Amino acid sequence: MSDTPQDSRRRYSAPVVDGVNKSAGRAMLRAVGFTDDDFRKPQVGIASTWSQVTPCNSHIDELAEVACQGADQAGGKGVIFNTITISDGIANGTEGMKYSLVSREVIADSIETVAACEGFDGLVAIGGCDKNMPGCLMGMARLNRPSVFVYGGTILPGDGHTDIVSVFEAVGAHAKGELSLIEVKQIEETAIPGPGACGGMYTANTMASAIEALGMSLPGSSAQNAVSNDKRADCAAAGAAVLELLAQDIKPSDIMTRAAFENAITLVIALGGSTNAVLHLIAMANTVGVALTLEDFTRLGKGVPVLADLRPSGHYMMSELVAIGGIQPLMKTLLEAGLLHGECLTVTGQTLADNLAGVAPYAAGQDIIRPLDNPIKPESHLRILYGNLAPEGAVAKITGKEGTRFAGTARVFGSEEEAQARILDGTVVAGDVLVIRYEGPRGGPGMREMLSPTSAIMGRGLGNDVALITDGRFSGGSHGFVVGHITPEAFDGGPLALVQDGDPIVIDAVADRIELQVDDQELERRRRAWQQPPPRYRRGVLAKYARTVSSASTGAVTDLPDTD
Template sequence: MTEPTNHNTRRHSAPVVDGPGKAASRAMLRAVGFNDDDFQKPQVGIASTWSMVTPCNSHIGELAELARDGADAAGGKGVVFNTITISDGIANGTEGMKYSLVSREVIADSIETVAGCEGFDGLVAIGGCDKNMPGCVMGLARLDRPSVFVYGGTIMPGKGHTDIVSVFEAMGAHSRGDIDLIELKNIEETAIPGPGSCGGMYTANTMASAIEALGMSLPGSSAQNAISQEKRDDCKAAGEAVLALLAQDIKPSDIMTREAFENAVTVVIALGGSTNAVLHLIGMARTIGVELTLADFTEIGKRVPVLADLRPSGHYMMSELVAIGGIQPLMRILLDAGLLNGNCLTVTGKTLAENLANVEPYPMDQQIIAPLGNPIKAESHLRILFGNLAPEGAVAKITGKEGTRFSGSARVFGSEEEAQARINDGTVVAGDVVVIRYEGPKGGPGMREMLTPTSAIMGRGLGNDVALITDGRFSGGSHGFVVGHVSPEAFDGGPLALVEDGDPITIDAEADTIDVHISDEEMMRRRAAWQQPEPRYRKGVLAKYAKLVSSASTGAVTDQE
């Protein structure tokens, strides 16, 4: 067997059957369907995230087989293997959500482990939910073999133009007494009509779009319905594309350059994408060895407007953007305006500009993508805040509908559950800044998303009157005046650990600051009295993660040098 490749050597292996012990390798592979001719072909590993645990991935088994067929038709030998996925939508608001961000690392580890062991020449990875997509790309980046990422596609809208966030917000409305149980049950039964990822510009569609803009997906892959002929064709074409990449020796490190990451950030901003993109893009960049920092999001955001009127802050769903042409016409608009680097190489073997050369514009009467001259927001909605509450930075999603400045009094909670109970029972009132701490990468551990409390705030009609800050994260479906990724996190003794009920806090999304208005002397007194909490887990994957994970400001990765 050949020496396996890893992300440090940056070279791909020969087929697994060409090294010592090839007779044993042949015998093993014959048992899974290889014949004599197959032993002479490049092997393409197909990493499938198929699972019944979430509709985002419930159809991916078939898509993986189509990618395998594409590799076979192009002269390779496709080999399907599985990795895990979890469901954020099911886990949100529970202890189980602590495993969500952890799963990104497990997925990257597993793809690296299988492909590194088996000696695949190239790879296709198919993802369909928030963490398995960056996890897949991080795995491909570590291996640095010719690779293509495929997005599983978006779900269709539920009855009455509903989606998963509609369910969370309906729960908040029910707790306030605005809707009865029958109305809540009706929304719950009809909001998720079938396979595909959550239907707004939430984290799944955000990351799919970012990965296509990065050049790691075929054109159009990020904007296709999960159940469609277009998605089936995309998967087969991805399998074929890996053979072309092998012939040209084009690897992720040739594609995932600094300029390509700038393109990805630009598209995320134009689409009004999820705050999780900050965390994931920094993590992906660190994996491939590209320097990308929080400051880059600010600099790029100064020149890139928000153009897409998509949920959660806007009106439309991803399936409606698909119907008018997806993100390719948007990318052409950005390219023509000089906001994208067209020279970046992509998995087609062509540059981004070449891929976009013949893209048709959006229909004249569409209302989803605003013109550059009249944007929804002139600068980025992703605001990187610094101040005495976040010396290493924090991430906010401010569309402007929430206002750009909020001052209020701290109402402090040590966990998501504690905050949720007090929102539901009316303890949280207008003028509060809800502080949820010890939910960071180490402290949670796992940096849970605060979709349940933010949805409850919106459902109780407090979206314009209450802010929420946390060292945890937010779902792409969260909206309102929310700030996450506060670094350093409370568990590491960050200033968030020192806030007390009633402290005045100001969040300014124009000055990009977040501060608690107490004296330095008082802050020092509190720090002297603070003690780090005991770890919540002593054994198992969460304990291992807490020991290895970096700060949210550096992507919350577990393989930092």
């Protein structure tokens, strides 16, 4: 096959399909629909996270087809392939949740593996659930080929303004005697009305918004309903955009810069987003070679207010933010206030400032997004805490409505299940600081989310009276006085392993401290007596993950570069 003017855009596909010695490969591709003309086109891999496992992803097969058509119509050859997804909402509170964070690494690995093996010149990745999104971005960053991410979109509210967190909290309300089994079942049957990711500013919508601010999605992609003409148009445009990125040779490393990650952090704070954004943004930055740390969240958080009244701590859902214009007017407000780096390049081939130039402000009268001079909280809700319980840092989500300081006594649990049972049976009482340990990246393994216990706490009416700290993490739907990502984790001998029932603990989200009020001599005595528990898994993916995963403070990644 002869060279063509498009060969500069076929850097990776040409070695796979050009020349007589690649005849066998072309024969295989003819069987899946390639024509002679297709072999001369740039190949665009369409990474689909479609699955019937979860409503977040159940519609993405259709979106992948639309993205493929967009690439084809722009002069490329789209090729759809799949990667996995799991459902946090289904797995939460079970042993299966240990696979959730692991799935982020599997998704990144699989996208890298397929695209590198098949010689795709560019990529569109479509994700619809928490770990899909950072996993897709990490895979694209590793490959560093022209790429666009598409968010699958948000779900619509259920009856009575309900969502998945409403169901979790109904379980706690039932345990307290406030809801009957019939009432719980009614919420269960109506809270999830169809396809789309969980409806508040939980992790899925948080990460979608962060990725758009990062510049890796087309404008508007993060704030669209899953089932909508806007989302289908977004997919078609993404397929076409990759061809333009190929023409300009714009790669993820050109877009995912330190300044772009600062934009993502700033928007997450303004939206009141999930603590998981800390973990995922650090992991994504690490993958592309940007040295993002916990300190960056503290530094930026001092100058960025929380402006969005969105669930779980607020009132509104993502679909209601979509209806007033999504996140673009908010981003323009932040840009005009000097809080965003407008010079950052995006997947449009233009800068963030260029993309926002024609965006109109929110209409008068809306109260979902506050003005800068009347914030919900003047500084970040994401607090990075240090102290003798977290010498390498911990992540708290303190919106202010739960207070900024909590002092109580420890009630210690060795797993999420133990804590959940004691919350529901009334053992946990006001003044308790629940310590859930051995749930970190290595100790769990897998760093489970604590949505079930935090929802049970809220459902039992203890949200202002109980704190929960853990070396695990939290769902974007968790709220209350919660501190996660405590490092070093208990399995590695971190101070969390030394806490005993009745120990006094103070959490101060103004001073950003978390302290175990036990003297150093006693802690040293406990340390000498402590023994690391045996690994919970010795074979399979969880064992492999536990052997290779880094600390939560470095993103809990499995591909840290060798520093020797």
